[in-house]
Amino acid sequence: MILAREFYARPTLDVARDLLGKVLRHRTGDGVTAGRIVEVEAYIGEDDPACHAAPGPTERNAPLYGPPGVAYVYFNYGLHHMVNAVTEPKGRPAAVLIRALEPIEGLDLMRRRRGQLRWRQGKPAPTDHELCRGPGNLTAALGITLAQNRLGLTRGPLVIHDDGERVADIAWSPRIGISVGTEHLWRCTVADSRAVSGSKRPPRS
DNA sequence: CGTTCGATGCACT
């Protein structure tokens, strides 16, 4: 069952927790790729210094101020796309960054897309659990680019759905890759997933 | 184990 808009129109930390175990699926002309969400981070409001809404509304962060259940995709470090799900009722800028998936469908296509990146040419092929480990890796594997920015996640080529699977243990830890706002434990992971990113495994709950 | 660093594009000041 595809998650409805109301799922996203809630407190962001609740949405982040409930997204663990759900399936992100992208359909393109090349085929379908999908994976189970095992790592997310919450970015909440203009008072959160790490949130893209911190400077106030701009052209780039406009999707954060729009309706929930929409994809917010941006490009950074010159080579990586990041995909977020916009949360909270319209007007409250917040989102959940999707950081890692366990691949479910389209693994061959994922591998092909990962191998296409210039910087990766000549590198060893990623293992199954590395294909969608890390926010930059999963967007590459699923073929998510700025073309998917502002797409609704409740229908169409890019959706998040519930296939009935339930995750057992989750853990909260500090968000990574940022220099401010690290006091919040707003990173939520499936405790024992091999696909979770980072050199250090987050603490077991 | 840990830290450093290059590749690379664009929004923002």
Next chain:
DNA sequence: GTGCATCGAACGT
């Protein structure tokens, strides 16, 4: 011009 919500190899300890 500066600084990223990164990745992964190459180092040092």
